[in-house]
Amino acid sequence: MTAKDQALAAYNLNSSQLDIEKIHDGLINSTWCVRNSSHSYILQKVNHQVFKNPERIASNISLIAAYLLEHHPEYLFVAPLKTKSNEEMVKINGNEYFRLIPFVEGSFSINTVEKPEQAFEAASKFGEFTRILSDFPVEKLEATIPDFHNLSLRYRQFKEALKTENKARLKQSSELIQFMEDHKNVVDIYENILENPSFKLRVTHHDTKISNVLFNEENKGLCVIDLDTVMPGYFISDVGDMMRTYLSPVNEEESDFSKIDIREEYFKSIWDGYISQMKDELNEEEKSHFIYAGKFMIYMQAIRFLADYLNNDIYYGSKYEGQNFVRAGNQMTLFKKLIEKENILKSMIL
DSSP states (O other): OOHHHHHHHTTTOOGGGSEEEEEOOOSSSEEEEEEOSSOEEEEEEEOTTTOSOHHHHHHHHHHHHHHHHHHOTTSOOOOOOOOTTOOSSEEETTTEEEEEEEOOTTOBOOSSOOSHHHHHHHHHHHHHHHHHTTTSOGGGSOOSSTTTTOHHHHHHHHHHHTTOSOHHHHHHTHHHHHHHHHTTHHHHHHHHHHHOTTSOOEEEOSOOOGGGEEEOTTSOEEEEOOOTTOEEEOHHHHHHHHHHHHSSSSOTTOOOGGGOOOOHHHHHHHHHHHHHHHTTTSOHHHHTTHHHHHHHHHHHHHHHHHHHHHTTSSSSOOSSTTHHHHHHHHHHHHHHHHHHTHHHHHHHHO
16 A cells, blocks of 8 residues: 555545545645545645654644634634544654545635735635634644744845855855845844734744635635644734735746736735734734735745755755746845835825
């Protein structure tokens, strides 16, 4: 039996009696759609190279599921099923972790934000998730990826990468490097936030791309999914990731930077959707950093791409020569565009 077959057997499912289809959208975990005559499921193999302690994911989701069942039983929370031995995950061959998730009938996900209404629905769902868990004891959650959005650490890693022996890449990147150093105030603001009691640690998703929201047949948001990165965090992580991935009509892989733009109506939709759920949860100082959230996430991703390029592509890898250099330049351009439109965006949310 393959590891996948053994995992399915742990849920009393016989792979020979199932229709199993590989899903290729995920970037980190391996995912399959599994169907029998009566039910559909999502089988996932957790990437333990990224998530060094998969048990932490299982523990966090279990704690949140129990809390929601008690306090918000009406909320659609798509938690993994228990195995026949009542385990949260299946561990095969010592280091392969699998879980089985019920498929929500009538639901679908999308990979690219194409309408402001989609941005609104997604922002609303991520805001709702944090809001209904506002009284959850966030200190009980473990970090599934330690320092995931620690901008201070990312900046130090960027500075360390400047010591590279690859002088050609260092020279090629000189303009990008100078730009990142000139805007270190983004790091300074982040470090001030860490010391500011006005900024509350909350249950935060940390990966708010549009594909992590389920929609129904009426194109309304149902719930958030892919809960591996749910852990304590600040609202700037979720809002920033939405701004980074929803605002521009093209993603971080686009090499024609003239196509990069900040779509004002999408920004307004993110604000309206998130604030529709979080207006009473965020205080005024937090709200005043809403646009900063976008700077925070875009800047952090830019220096991560640039550092990886200087380090010879050891983290993200590279499908073609200079891919991480292109990605860094793409994110720098997006950052510039956000700064250019900052006053216009402020006027839309005052």
